Amino acid sequence: MSERISVDLGERSYDILVGAGLAAQAGKWLKPLVRGPLPVVTDANVAKLHLAALLEALKQAGLEAKPIVLEPGEGTKSFRGLENLCTQLLATGVGRGGMIVAFGGGVIGDLTGFAAGILKRGIDFAQIPTTLLAQVDSSVGGKTGINTAEGKNLVGVFLQPKMVLSDTGVLATLPRRELLSGYAEVMKYGALGDAAFFEWLEANAGKALAGDEAAIVHAVAHTCRMKAAIVARDEREAGERALLNLGHTFGHALEAATGYSDRLLHGEGVALGTALAFRLSVKLGLCGGQDAERLIRHLKAIGLPAEIADIPGPRPSADVLLEHMAHDKKVKDGKLTFVLLHGIGQAFVTSDVPREAVQDVLAE
Ligand SMILES: NC(=O)c1ccc[n+]([C@@H]2O[C@H](COP(=O)([O-])OP(=O)(O)OC[C@H]3O[C@@H](n4cnc5c(N)ncnc54)[C@H](O)[C@@H]3O)[C@@H](O)[C@H]2O)c1
Numbered sequence: 001m002s003e004r005i006s007v008d009l010g011e012r013s014y015d016i017l018v019g020a021g022l023a024a025q026a027g028k029w030l031k032p033l034v035r036g037p038l039p040v041v042t043d044a045n046v047a048k049l050h051l052a053a054l055l056e057a058l059k060q061a062g063l064e065a066k067p068i069v070l071e072p073g074e075g076t077k078s079f080r081g082l083e084n085l086c087t088q089l090l091a092t093g094v095g096r097g098g099m100i101v102a103f104g105g106g107v108i109g110d111l112t113g114f115a116a117g118i119l120k121r122g123i124d125f126a127q128i129p130t131t132l133l134a135q136v137d138s139s140v141g142g143k144t145g146i147n148t149a150e151g152k153n154l155v156g157v158f159l160q161p162k163m164v165l166s167d168t169g170v171l172a173t174l175p176r177r178e179l180l181s182g183y184a185e186v187m188k189y190g191a192l193g194d195a196a197f198f199e200w201l202e203a204n205a206g207k208a209l210a211g212d213e214a215a216i217v218h219a220v221a222h223t224c225r226m227k228a229a230i231v232a233r234d235e236r237e238a239g240e241r242a243l244l245n246l247g248h249t250f251g252h253a254l255e256a257a258t259g260y261s262d263r264l265l266h267g268e269g270v271a272l273g274t275a276l277a278f279r280l281s282v283k284l285g286l287c288g289g290q291d292a293e294r295l296i297r298h299l300k301a302i303g304l305p306a307e308i309a310d311i312p313g314p315r316p317s318a319d320v321l322l323e324h325m326a327h328d329k330k331v332k333d334g335k336l337t338f339v340l341l342h343g344i345g346q347a348f349v350t351s352d353v354p355r356e357a358v359q360d361v362l363a364e
Helices: 023-033 045-058 079-092 107-121 133-138 170-175 176-193 195-209 213-233 241-244 248-257 266-283 289-302 318-326 354-364
Strands: 002-007 014-019 039-042 067-071 101-102 126-130 146-148 151-154 163-169 338-343 344-348
Touching: 014 195, 014 213, 023 045, 023 126, 023 163, 023 266, 039 107, 039 133, 045 101, 045 170, 067 079, 079 107, 079 146, 079 163, 101 107, 101 151, 107 133, 107 146, 126 133, 133 151, 133 170, 133 176, 133 213, 133 289, 170 176, 170 289, 176 241, 176 266, 176 289, 176 338, 176 344, 195 213, 195 248, 195 289, 213 241, 213 289, 241 289, 241 338, 241 344, 248 318, 266 289, 266 338, 289 344, 318 354
Parallel strands: 014 163, 039 067, 039 101, 101 126, 126 163
Antiparallel strands: 002 014, 146 151, 338 344
């Protein structure tokens, strides 16, 4: 069973395929797009579990795959990591008119996409994302890049892949906490713009996360379809795409305050940030308390954090969190931008939020 989503961006349009077992069919799908050597960039964790099968599939299709295995972790998404990857890519002999495959989570996808965008002034790339976060979020929409000492994702380019193959089967080996962290992004789409999908998730997310094929394929495909539609209308985040930052102003501050450590994964920050966005919306009289409670109930049922107290270790203070928010990329004219809600599925962007209300929500 598989689903196809078309990302409609004129001459940069491409398809996302979602289904179990797609990595084993990668040769069939990539063959028409590839000429010459085919670098396959991955990390050591994914390589151990899934690389042999992918290489075999590519070989069967007559493709000359050249694996490049990088160190796992956010540290690889750096200038040093980029230099190392470019050196290894050049050694494969891949040329303009060739293709590079990113086979891994968001770290591998973001770094490889950026390298593809600048190597020899641009080489096509395809994504085979292997984390739930990468399947529903980082592989859709064309943002690529690396982190610098100044912050995350500050250097990069927009570059759309030629194809995305999201194999839901490989999610079976993902650590549970990584799976749930990726699920936060799925939940976010229901919360921001699709109440019916949110309701479907309340009933089916448990099944999807336990590996039920039909349920996980639907959850991934529906989320990709929603993101693709928003990106098609606003590729460069001039307007509507900003809705996708639901939970992120709070989430980023929480991630920064916990030192981007194991205490809070990105998706956990998004889940908790979404709960706080609902609480702030209720405090400002924009949203009914029942909707906030419903969202929080769902996060708790799935096993995602819904309160600041759910973060292990010392609680970050409201002042520290506000200080981090003041440095957020999304601050304009000294005003914080939030995605708030009129209810489940009804998000909107606003800069009109009194600081005291934010402080109260953070201190509660
Ligand atoms: N480009 C975008 O639009 C966008 C959007 C959201 C996030 N991101 C970026 O994505 C990155 C986070 O992505 P991520 O959460 O996928 O992290 P990740 O790439 O670090 O993967 C998480 C961990 O899971 C391991 N892993 C990957 N696939 C596996 C599998 N199938 N089985 C077992 N282990 C597996 C990895 O080795 C790693 O240890 C961040 O750098 C973030 O900035 C980008």
